[in-house]
Amino acid sequence: MANATAFNFVIPQFRFTPISHNFSNEDNSKEISMEEVSWHDNANDCWVVIYDRVYDVTNFIDEHPGGDEVLMEHAGRDATMAFRGAEHGSKALQSLSKYMIGELPINERLFRKPGGIKLSDIPE
Ligand code: HEM
Numbered sequence: 001m002a003n004a005t006a007f008n009f010v011i012p013q014f015r016f017t018p019i020s021h022n023f024s025n026e027d028n029s030k031e032i033s034m035e036e037v038s039w040h041d042n043a044n045d046c047w048v049v050i051y052d053r054v055y056d057v058t059n060f061i062d063e064h065p066g067g068d069e070v071l072m073e074h075a076g077r078d079a080t081m082a083f084r085g086a087e088h089g090s091k092a093l094q095s096l097s098k099y100m101i102g103e104l105p106i107n108e109r110l111f112r113k114p115g116g117i118k119l120s121d122i123p124e
Pocket residue numbers: 048050055057064065066067070071074079082083086087088089090091092093095096099
C-alpha cells in the first residue's frame with residue numbers, strides 16, 4: 001500500500017501543499033485566535049476584535065467616550081458590528097492602533113483576506 005511519501009516520489013506534481021501556510025500576517029503581527037481572545041473577557045483583562053484585528057483595551061475601558069459598558073459587552077468577543085454601528089470618527093480609528101496586539105489567523109478572519117475579498121470601507 002503506497003503511503004503519501006511514496007506517492008509524491010512517483011508523481012511529484014501531485015505533492016500536497018497546505019494553502020494556509022503560504023500566507024503570513026500582513027505586518028508580521030502576532031496571530032491570536034478567537035479562542036484565545038475569549039479568555040480576556042473582564043474589566044481587568046479585556047480584549048476585543050475589530051475587523052479581524054485584536055485589541056487589548058483594558059487600559060482604555062475607563063477612558064472610552066462611549067462608556068465602559070459598551071466595551072465590556074464585547075469583552076473577549078468580536079466588536080466589529082458595534083464599533084461600526086456607533087459611527088466612530090477618525091479619532092476612534094486612530095486610537096485603535098494604540099491598542100492593537102495581533103490579528104486573527106487567516107482561517108478565522110471575516111473581513112480581510114490576503115490578496116482576496118475585502119470590504120471597501122475597512123479602515124487600514
Ligand atoms: C477598542 C474599541 C473602541 C475604541 C478605540 C473607541 C473609541 C472611541 C472614541 C475615540 C470615541 C469618541 C468619538 C470619536 O472620536 O469617534 C468613541 C465614542 C463612542 N463609542 Fe467607541 N470605541 C471603541 C469601541 C466601541 C464599541 C464596541 C462601542 C459599542 C457600541 C462603542 C460605542 C461608542 C459610542 C456610542 C460613542 C459615542 C459617545 C458619545 O458621543 O457620547 N465604542 N469611541
